[in-house]
C-alpha cells in the first residue's frame with residue numbers, strides 16, 4: 252500500500268526496522284516494578300489504567316496527549332515568551348503561525364481540544380439544531396454535544412469497523428449514509444457536520460483528501476457548516492502523502508492548505524498537533540468567529556492566551572511548523588507499524604491497516620470468553636499492565652456512556668490502545684511490549700472480566716473503579732512469576 256516516496260529509510264538487508272530520525276539528548280529514567288507489585292498497585296487503583304501513578308508504569312502507552320517528545324527548537328522557543336494578560340507578543344507569533352499553516356483568517360485560543368468542543372457545542376448545538384453528523388465520534392466531543400441535548404450520528408462505512416481490513420482510509424465518510432441522515436433529520440436540524448482526522452476510536456485511522464472534498468462539496472451545496480477536528484492531523488497527513496497517489500509529490504504545506512480550504516471551522520488539541528499543551532479554533536467565517544469568540548473569555552481566558560501558558564504557546568507554534576517535515580510526522584506511523592508487525596508475529600489480533608496514534612489490540616478476539624458487559628478491553632488492559640508494566644487505554648464499552656434506560660451501550664469495537672507518543676520510545680522498548688503481550692496471548696484463556704465498584708455518571712472511564720470477577724488476576728501473576736523468575 253505504501254509506495255516508497257522517500258518517507259521511510261529502508262534497510263539494505265531488507266529488514267523492516269523503523270529508524271529514529273532524532274537522537275536523545277535528555278532522558279527520563281523509568282521504572283519496571285515486579286508483577287507482584289503491579290498487582291497490588293492495580294488493585295489499589297481500581298483496575299483503571301487512568302488511575303495508575305506514573306512511577307509504577309514502565310511504558311506509558313495510555314495516550315499521545317501532551318506526552319509527545321518536544322524538539323530542541325521547541326524548548327528554545329519557550330525561553331522567549333512574553334508573559335502578559337493582554338496583547339502578548341507570544342500570542343501574535345502563534346496566531347501568525349497558525350493562520351499561515353491553515354490559511355485561515357481567525358484563530359481563537361483554547362487550553363485543549365475539549366475546550367474547543369465546549370465552545371463549538373455551546374454555540375451551535377441547541378434544541379433547534381441538536382444533530383451533529385460525523386465520521387465517528389470522539390469521547391469528549393460526544394459528551395459536550397450530549398450535554399447540550401444534542402445527538403451524534405455516525406456516517407462511517409460499515410467496513411471501517413472491521414478489525415482486519417486493507418481499506419487505506421477507514422475514516423472516510425459513507426456518502427450514502429451521510430445523505431440519508433441529512434434527509435431523515437432535516438438539513439435545518441443539523442448543528443454541524445464534523446470530520447475527525449486520524450479517527451481516534453476506530454484505531455487512529457485516516458480520512459482521505461478525496462473524502463474530505465466530497466463531504467465539503469456536499470456541505471456547501473446544502474448549506475451545512477463543516478467542522479474539522481485536526482487534533483490527529485499529523486498522522487493523517489502522513490497517510491494522505493503515502494497512500495493517496497496524487498499527493499505523493501505534493502508539498503505537505505500545500506496539502507494542509509487544501510484541507511483547510513474545504514472546511515468552515517477547524518479545531519485542534521495542541522497536546523497532539525504541535526506537541527505542546529494547548530489548542531484552538533480557526534476559521535475564515537466571520538459570523539462563526541464572532542459567535543465563538545464571545546465564549547473564549549468566559550471559559551478559557553482572555554483572547555490572547557485562552558487558558559494556555561505562554562511557554563506552551565511558543566512551543567506549540569514551533570511544533571505546528573515541524574508538522575510539515577515528513578521525517579518528523581512519519582515517526583509515529585512507522586513505530587505503530589513496527590509494534591503491530593511484532594504483535595502479529597506472535598499471533599496477537601490487531602487492527603489493520605496500521606494507523607496513527609498507537610497500535611490497537613482487538614480484545615473481542617483476544618478474550619472472546621469475556622462478554623461485553625464485563626468490559627473485555629478493560630480486562631485485557633489490566634492484564635497487559637500486570638504482565639508488562641505497560642499502560643494502555645480501554646477503547647470499548649467502558650468508554651461509552653450507558654443508554655438513558657441504564658443499560659450498557661455496547662461498543663462496536665473493543666480495543667486496547669497502545670499509544671505510541673511521538674519520538675518517545677525506542678525500538679527495543681516496542682519489542683519488549685510486544686514480547687510480554689505475546690506471552691499473555693499464550694495464556695489468554697486465563698483472563699476474566701471486570702465489574703464496576705464505583706461508576707461515575709459522565710465519562711466514567713476516566714475515574715471509574717473496577718474489580719476483577721473472580722481471582723484470575725492472582726492466578727495470572729502467579730504463573731507469570733513461575734515462567735519469568737525475576738518477576739519483571
Ligand SMILES: *Cc1c(COP(=O)(O)O)cnc(C)c1O
Nearest residue numbers: 316363364365389451482520522
Ligand atoms: C484528544 C482528542 C480530542 C480532545 O483533546 P484534548 O486536548 O485531550 O482535550 C479531540 N479530538 C480528538 C480526535 C482527539 O484525539
